[in-house]
Amino acid sequence: MNEITLFVESDLPVDMEAIVSNLNRLCKYLKFKKGRTPLEFQEAVISYPKSYLDLNKAIVEETQGDLFFILLTAKPYDNNFFWMTSGNGVILSFSGWRYLTGLSMNNGLVYFIANMLALRIDNSYRHQVTTGCIYDFNWTKTGIDIGMRSASICPRCLTRISTRELSRVQNEILTDDRRILNDLGSASKWNQDIVDYWQHQGIKPESKITEILKQDDFIPEKDEKSYINVTRSHISELRKLYLELTDSELLTAEKGKVFEEFSKRFFGLIKKWSIIGSNVNLKDCEIDIIYDISQGPDILRQRMGDNIYIECKNRAEKSDVQEIDHFVMNLKTRGLKSGIFFSYGGITGYSPDNWRDTDAAYRRIIDVFRLEHILILPMVAQDIEAIRNGTNLVEHILVLLNRFVMV
Numbered sequence: 001m002n003e004i005t006l007f008v009e010s011d012l013p014v015d016m017e018a019i020v021s022n023l024n025r026l027c028k029y030l031k032f033k034k035g036r037t038p039l040e041f042q043e044a045v046i047s048y049p050k051s052y053l054d055l056n057k058a059i060v061e062e063t064q065g066d067l068f069f070i071l072l073t074a075k076p077y078d079n080n081f082f083w084m085t086s087g088n089g090v091i092l093s094f095s096g097w098r099y100l101t102g103l104s105m106n107n108g109l110v111y112f113i114a115n116m117l118a119l120r121i122d123n124s125y126r127h128q129v130t131t132g133c134i135y136d137f138n139w140t141k142t143g144i145d146i147g148m149r150s151a152s153i154c155p156r157c158l159t160r161i162s163t164r165e166l167s168r169v170q171n172e173i174l175t176d177d178r179r180i181l182n183d184l185g186s187a188s189k190w191n192q193d194i195v196d197y198w199q200h201q202g203i204k205p206e207s208k209i210t211e212i213l214k215q216d217d218f219i220p221e222k223d224e225k226s227y228i229n230v231t232r233s234h235i236s237e238l239r240k241l242y243l244e245l246t247d248s249e250l251l252t253a254e255k256g257k258v259f260e261e262f263s264k265r266f267f268g269l270i271k272k273w274s275i276i277g278s279n280v281n282l283k284d285c286e287i288d289i290i291y292d293i294s295q296g297p298d299i300l301r302q303r304m305g306d307n308i309y310i311e312c313k314n315r316a317e318k319s320d321v322q323e324i325d326h327f328v329m330n331l332k333t334r335g336l337k338s339g340i341f342f343s344y345g346g347i348t349g350y351s352p353d354n355w356r357d358t359d360a361a362y363r364r365i366i367d368v369f370r371l372e373h374i375l376i377l378p379m380v381a382q383d384i385e386a387i388r389n390g391t392n393l394v395e396h397i398l399v400l401l402n403r404f405v406m407v
């Protein structure tokens with residue numbers, strides 16, 4: 001009565017071999033097995049009790065005497081549940097999984113095993129709202145995400161369990177479940193697939209920085225005109241550089257180099273903006289880039305001209321009036337009429353939330369536009385955050401351009 005057999009429909013991305021062998025390595029009492037009988041549900045929708053009554057007899061025979069067995073399917077339940085149980089059988093539905101969480105189904109399967117084990121220890125109570133506790137009912141299915149990340153038993157439930165008289169078997173199960181939850185949480189909270197986590201026995205050095213961000217970071221929510229370059233390699237490199245850039249431990253000299261690469265990738269989000277020259281001053285954490293934007297989105301070219309100049313500064317201090325004047329001079333000597341002044345630490349007198357108030361260096365930016373018709377877009381760290389969270393960079397630049405006629 002300590003065996004758990006797992007069956008999976010062939011179309012599900014679950015690494016059953018790895019999960020079974022690692023759970024057997026972790027658990028002292030429980031024994032996991034991969035089911036031998038191929039699993040296939042004939043019906044499009046799982047229902048209780050029909051799907052259970054129709055189960056392949058070979059599966060029923062193979063699992064006699066099991067503590068329980070789990071049948072994994074991508075098909076939905078008619079009541080939209082994750083799982084139901086009949087006798088010692090559980091049908092577990094991963095329908096719509098990718099809409100619920102960015103974590104893998106491997107983590108999901110391990111979570112549900114931990115969840116079912118917890119209910120073997122005590123099934124007297126379920127949280128009706130999402131708390132992250134393994135005793136959550138998960139009426140709201142997206143609660144599964146926080147459940148996997150926290151992978152824990154809340155203090156209230158721990159107290160309840162401690163006051164119960166547990167059998168020897170229940171105590172064994174509790175010990176094993178703790179080990180499972182510990183690994184599940186360690187992997188999930190860093191967006192790591194638990195199978196990868198086990199393979200490397202811990203967090204991989206490179207995954208430490210590349211997997212913390214949300215899967216859709218730097219991908220715009222809307223891009224009807226297809227302005228933005230969202231190729232996998234571009235986005236993953238941009239995310240990696242972003243994490244390095246925002247890592248406070250980075251030395252100043254390294255920061256300059258990272259910022260250079262980041263800036264190029266960041267503006268490289270816009271399709272067909274091509275760099276025709278760049279000049280880096282790592283000591284000052286400053287980089288100048290000249291872009292030919294004539295082949296890029298017309299809507300920007302019309303307003304900004306064929307070539308634009310971008311100056312990027314990655315110092316802790318805000319950029320001041322002198323630096324704006326220097327930028328204007330650079331624009332003029334190159335015969336350009338617009339540029340982006342990208343200052344990670346901010347610009348004096350400029351607040352992105354209160355852009356109608358103009359003062360200090362920002363005041364100068366507005367004056368230069370009115371008097372000399374030279375357009376300097378101010379961009380700061382907050383603009384990076386907006387793009388990271390799904391704002392379309394082209395539309396965002398348009399919004400910034402439109403402010404010039406409104407201040």
Ligand SMILES: [Zn+2]
Pocket residue numbers: 127133134135136153154155156157158
């Ligand atoms: Zn709880």
